Amino acid sequence: MADIIQLLPDHVANQIAAGEVVQRPASVVKELLENAIDAGADTIKLIIKDAGKTLVQVIDNGKGMSTTDARLSFERHATSKIRSAEDLFQLHTKGFRGEALASIAAIAHVELKTKQETDDVGNVLVIEGSNITSQDVVVTPTGTSVSVKNLFFNIPARRNFLKSDTVELRHIIDEFHRVALAHPGISFALYNNGSESFNLPISNYRQRIVNIFGAKTNEKLVPVEEDTEVLNISGFVGKPEFAKKTRGEQYFFVNNRFIKSAYLNHAIASAFEGLLKTGTHASYFLNLTVDPQTIDINIHPTKTEIKFDDEHTLYALLRSAVKHSLGQFNIAPVLDFDRDPNLDTPYSYKKTETSVPKVEVDRSFNPFQEEKTSQPRVSNYKKEPTESWESLYVGLESKGNHSKQEFSAISFESEERTASIFDDDKQVEKTHTTYQLHNKYIVSTIKSGMMVIDQHRAHQRVLYEDFLKNLTVKEAASQQLLFPLQLHFSPQDIVIINQLKVDLEHTGFVFSSVMEELVEITGVPVGVPESEVSIILEQLVSDVENEVPESHFSASDLLAKSMAKSLAIKTGQSLQKDEQEHLVNKLFACKEPNVSPTNRTTFITMSVDELDKKFI
Known part of the structure; x- marks a missing residue:
């Protein structure tokens, strides 16, 4: 052969x-x-x-x-x-x-x-x-x-x-x-x-971070310093209130080489435990210096993954160093009492000598001795004889009849009730009852059985079609803000926002100015809370950078998807009966109620026959 x-x-x-x-x-x-x-x-x-x-x-x-x-x-x-x-x-x-x-x-x-x-x-x-x-x-x-x-x-x-x-x-x-x-x-x-x-330009580490991510970053940084025989840690972590929805600003450097490590990232997340909102991630820029003999760089072609000899020690040191910095700079709660300035000595009395208070005691006081007064007390108050309790209700019957006559003449302003086409009994039969299960699903009855709706995906579909319609028609309603909203972004994020500015205005946003690192907004779409605006724009920039969805979708479609994802009702949110019914009605008024904007199922149905089989 x-x-x-x-x-x-x-x-x-x-x-x-x-x-x-x-x-x-x-x-x-x-x-x-x-x-x-x-x-x-x-x-x-x-x-x-x-x-x-x-x-x-x-x-x-x-x-x-x-x-x-x-x-x-x-x-x-x-x-x-x-x-x-x-x-x-x-x-x-x-x-x-x-x-x-x-x-x-x-x-x-x-x-x-x-x-x-x-x-x-x-x-x-x-x-x-x-x-x-x-x-x-x-x-x-x-x-x-x-x-x-x-x-x-x-x-x-x-x-x-x-x-x-x-x-x-x-x-x-x-x-x-x-x-x-x-x-x-x-x-x-x-x-x-x-x-x-x-x-x-050539600078120190803090200035380099500020030059890359914008001047506003300077106030977000908390320094971290730890020097041990095993590991030297230097750098900064972001304050918890500036945590982001995305993991963009997370950097580990080992001996001046960028690495990715889910294990060490968990150490940072553990140090921030209890300080971050659900779904947010802390920023960090940390340099780790270790002995080159204790690491192996040659395990990945791109050299972004490193094998450590003793990961457990590094984990403990990193976690404690970050927790120490957060406590030292009063970011994390510490066992200390806030000083109340109201209890301080006033400035004009600071140098005044204090006098010891004196207590005077009447040694001749006898509590069992009758009090002798020079003049007898004169009282004009005369106690009336108490009548029997039956007398308190005499005459109430006649007064009650009189009040009924008075109230009968009172007219109330109210809307006229139009007669219903259906009888009351039939109308009750037509009403669909809904029930929220685990603050995640909405269960609704249908003729053949029951239907289970995912509230988050269903609301995404409703919002997506509303935003897409507004972008197409270009006539979205906007609610003006009492005070302009100023949001800070990095220069590269501003470039993306400028690209999307026209489409965002079609959805209801009103921009007064977009500068090098600052966006000023004077109007937002109807129904969008002011507190959610920064989250929406951050998520939108992240989606555009990572192209979610891919490039064959239009910019309007991407914008509608991103905003719907940010504003949709979250899993775990409790809904009232009328809110549940409104969401169900809006869902089935959509063009494609079966799937969410990301092509995931919004609801399932289960017939009575299928339920019957479960009990066989």
């Missing part, structure tokens, strides 16, 4: 490796930014076009590469960080696998310009699909510039799996934030389609 196992060609092996390292344009951004940091740069620029599909370029002022190093950097498993297997447990740099540039070059057009400080001219390499097409000298500043163009040009199937530009740009900005937050001592800039999105 002929041999059937053969070695893969290099370009195919590189494309397979690229599938692990490069999943989307954001993966390229992460690898190139980390290479720039490892090169010792203190100024890094990131240039994006068409959400990275057309161009991802990273320019740094690091130490650059020689001609030989520039050529070798695109070979698989070529790295300057590792010499032996033991070095994997002494890592102080970002990239160490030697796969990033080789994987990127296998699926894109890459141009590399690099120059060392001691050289007069630099080198330029042009690579297309792992093939080096040219290498020449070039005049370029000290450092390295890597341009990645036409990502996945030779793998169209992978390119088709990419999301819309909005979603891909969101992932790129997330990676940019993670790297920029981990290195406040480096200046970063991000340019998207020719316009500057971020310009982050």
Whole structure:
């Protein structure tokens, strides 16, 4: 039998490796930014076009590469960080696998310009699909510039799996934030389609957070500091009153490397226990410094997951450090009494000497001795003889008859009752009774049996069709606010709100101004409570960033879905009888009452025959 196992060609092996390292344009951004940091740069620029599909370029002022190093950097498993297997447990740099540039070059057009400080001219390499097409000298500043163009040009199937530009740009900005937050001592800039999105100067950690997420973030931060032999913790957590519905602002950095850890996230949630509203998540920006020998970074291709030697100790230290900070800055309740300023000594009496109060006692006082008065008491009050109790009711009968005559002449203003077409008995039979089960379902009787309605999904369907109608007709009613509502958002969130502003106005929102980090609202849709406005807009921005639903839906549909989800009656909310009946009637007045806006069942029916079978 002929041999059937053969070695893969290099370009195919590189494309397979690229599938692990490069999943989307954001993966390229992460690898190139980390290479720039490892090169010792203190100024890094990131240039994006068409959400990275057309161009991802990273320019740094690091130490650059020689001609030989520039050529070798695109070979698989070529790295300057590792010499032996033991070095994997002494890592102080970002990239160490030697796969990033080789994987990127296998699926894109890459141009590399690099120059060392001691050289007069630099080198330029042009690579297309792992093939080096040219290498020449070039005049370029000290450092390295890597341009990645036409990502996945030779793998169209992978390119088709990419999301819309909005979603891909969101992932790129997330990676940019993670790297920029981990290195406040480096200046970063991000340019998207020719316009500057971020310009982050060298600063301290708190200022870096404020520069990224907006000036209003400064008042939300609570510092966390803990120094032990096992672990050093530094950074900030957000105050509980500023907790968000989404998990966007949650960052763990271990030895200046962003990681994801559900276990450590649970430690933070445990520290905030009892301080957060249901369904909200605390923000945190925490740097953990541990001995490199106690962690293993090399367990995931993207290096966002780390294995710790002793997770239980880290969990306990992290939880106690956060709880201590919340208590120290009077965020969490502590065993202390609030000082009442009303009990303080008035300012004018502070230096006045106090006198000891004296008690005078009449030693000759005898409680058993009759009181002697010089003049007898004179009383004009004469006690009337008490009549029998029957006399109290004499004459009430006649007074009662008189009052009946008076009340008979009184007329009440009321609406006229129109005669019913049906008899009372028949009308009772037509009335459908409803019952709320566990504050989650509405049970209603129907001719064939009974119907169970999910109140949250049913209300979503009702609100969704109302909002969609208002967006289509563009004639939504709005209720004016007595005082303008000012909401603070990050600059990237403001961009999304500006995109949705027109559609939001069609639903009933009235914007007086939308500034760089501030939105001022003077009117909201009818029935929307003022306290829910910030939650609605936060949820809406999150849905647009994550494209829920996907891009083939219209913006109006997305907006209607997001607002319906935010404003719908929640599970656990008690409803009165008339509210239950109103919801049932509104549901079956919808075009598609069977499913919620997210295509989930809103109600089920159970016939009498099915119930009978249960008792057999």
